[in-house]
Amino acid sequence: MPSVEAFFGVAPLQSVRLSPSGRWLAAQVAPKGERAKLVVTDLENKVPSMVIATFSRADVRWFTWVNEDLLLLSVDDHTDKSGRYRYPALLSVRRDGEGLRLLIKRDLDSLYPPRGSNPLEANHQFLSLGEPGSDEIIVGETLFDAAYDVAAVHPIVLDARTGARRSLLKKMPSATKGWIFDRRGRARVAFATDAGQTAFHWLELQTGEWRELGRFATLDVPYWPQFVDDQNRLYVSVSQGPRGGEELRHFDFPSGKPSSQVVVSTPDFDDSINLLEDRQSGELLGASVLTDARSTVWLSPAMNQIQVKVDKFLPGRVNWLSCRPCDKPSTVLVHSYSDRSPGEYLVYRPVSDTWMRIGAMRPEVDPAHMAALDFHRIKARDGHDLPVWVTRPAGAGDKARPAVVLVHGGPWARGMEWEWDAEVQFLASRGYTVIQPEFRGSTGYGDAHFRAGWRKWGQSMQDDVTDALRFAIQRGWVDAGKVCIMGASYGGYSTLMGMAKDPEAYRCGVAWLAVTDPRLMFSIHWSDISRGSKQHSLPALIGDPKADDAMLAANAPVELAARIKAPLMLAYGGLDRRVPIEHGERMRAALRKAGQEPEWRVYADEHHGWSNEETRLDFWRRVEAFLARHLTP
Secondary structure: OOOHHHHHOOOOEEEEEEOOOOOEEEEEEOOOOOOOEEEEEEOOOOOOOEEEEOOOOOEEEEEEEOOOOEEEEEEEOOOOOOOOOOOOEEEEEEOOOOOOEEEEOOOOOOOOOOOOOOOEOOOEEEEEEOOOOOOEEEEEEEEEOOOOOEEEEEEEEEEOOOOOEEEOOOOOOOOEEEEEEOOOOOEEEEEEEEOOEEEEEEEEOOOOEEEEEEEEEHHHOOEEEEEEOOOOOEEEEEEEOOOOEEEEEEEEOOOOEEEEEEEEEEOOOOOOEEEEEOOOOOOEEEEEEEOOOEEEEEOOHHHHHHHHHHHHHOOOOEEEEEEEOOOOOOEEEEEEEOOOOOOEEEEEEOOOOEEEEEEEOOOOOOHHHOOEEEEEEEEOOOOOEEEEEEEEOOOOOOOOEEEEEEEOOOOOOOOOOOOOOHHHHHHHHOOOEEEEEOOEOEOOOOHHHHHOOOOOOOOHHHHHHHHHHHHHHHOOOEEEEEEEEEEEOHHHHHHHHHHHHOHHHOOEEEEEOOOOOOOHHHHOOOOOOOHHHHHHHHHHHOOOOOOOHHHHHHOOHHHOHHHOOOOEEEEEEOOOOOOOOHHHHHHHHHHHHOOOOOEEEEEOOOEOEOOOHHHHHHHHHHHHHHHHHHHOO
8 A cells, every 4th residue: 555655745856847948957856855946858868867946945836947047936935834825936957957037036034045137026927938039038027006916917027047037018908916927928918907907908019009909807708818819810619509618719800809710629528629739840730638638639740640659658657758959849748648547747759759758757656546536427417517526446346345425625616637637546545435526616527517506605605515425325436325525725615514404314524625615715804815806706606694594504514513423623724814714713603503523633833735744644644644533444
């Protein structure tokens, strides 16, 4: 049985990227007991591999190549126990490890001394690369209003080598919080949001003027700009079909609407299409799509042939390709993974038809001992479509097993795709069948599925969770007398509601970072939920705090504590500003008043999620022991 560390410890290999020429390979690695660092390797073997960025008190969290000689990296310290919220720092470094420069501070008292020109303050963040081959990047300065909500994001051109900066635009639409840049680093689309309205603005290159393309209620936007190509064409995504699957279309400027011509479509799935462009040439290479699993539709014949060859060499996997150069690929980086494999990186040389294995992301995990993940589309009790993921323990055969219903957070998010997941595989490795419902309100499965969950917390959204469990029981995969429910954030809310609404279904529950009273999402002023969301979005998505007070109260676990009889484990982050600990403290008090003492754990230095490795290991060891006591697989 793999250890808890194998699933929730820091992955030794985290990310790999090719330089623009394909000669150099940069990797984000974290040897056991060490901080994550950045290593560069010469694939021509003329220069020894070297560590080009490492820090004693922080980890490299993300990186990219700016050009052949310069890299950009984000640095953070998730072991920080000071209680202060810090942003990731942004730095640049040359490929040879020289010229390390702090570009954006981590906070006002940065851990890193300025090098050369003064770095930007922590209210800046990376947005895009600049002109191909240059040292320029685009960063955004976040401006806040009096309530400390984001008022606007202003783009700035920053020289990543020298730290010099200049304004990108002489003028821009007000209240712009999001941008689309073309491959040359030019701002082309601005997303402005204010007072529950979203507006799209288009920059006319010839005149330098912004033109408003459309203005809509934020929750009723008919299309979303996605991409601008070298031919000055704007691509937009449109929800289409009875389930609201995604279609990518050109935008027709004369009519002010998306054209009828469909470039790529994903029926029954949305938020799922990204165009792939050759950054050097501007050629449109294809599109990456996400249905149940990720795949690539190549327009490039050369890359399509390579994809076929790679898939034959690595069958039964998702094989994600990065090409250098892409018109005549000489070097292809392959990120290969599956539901049973956390993933590995390989380099393929098409000319010589040779392979080089870079390494596995989690070498302690043996895919042969992992469980298979299956996707199902069933009908809920009212006939609504209900996507469900089921993972059965390796070697389960036809035997019904103890089970865990794992409810995703959000709730306006997609819970799962076909890939290895630490939480799911950990539970399956302990002998549990894992059921993951994509209840109505989840995104990624069509606009109709998303909208069906509006104002349905604790109601049909919760019924979907129960119906997914009943489906697995009917299939003979689950021992109906041995089921626990668990989840974080909204998933924690659903755990508590499930135990109160369907107490006969669950023997125990684990809820962490859990919403316990939807009304608190409107009333706690120091949460990080924006004023605009409280005024315009949440009333439509959850319910109006005044007009729908009775409905919200009827579906607040804190009001239903007396109905919860099964053993319950609660865990919270002491610094959580998304679901402040007051949610948990009120729930604990209500349970105690009802004569039910939950298992209680607070991680004082955590926010909305377990960032520290020691927290993850401690939490999942507690979960393992808790489930074993009550389910005994």
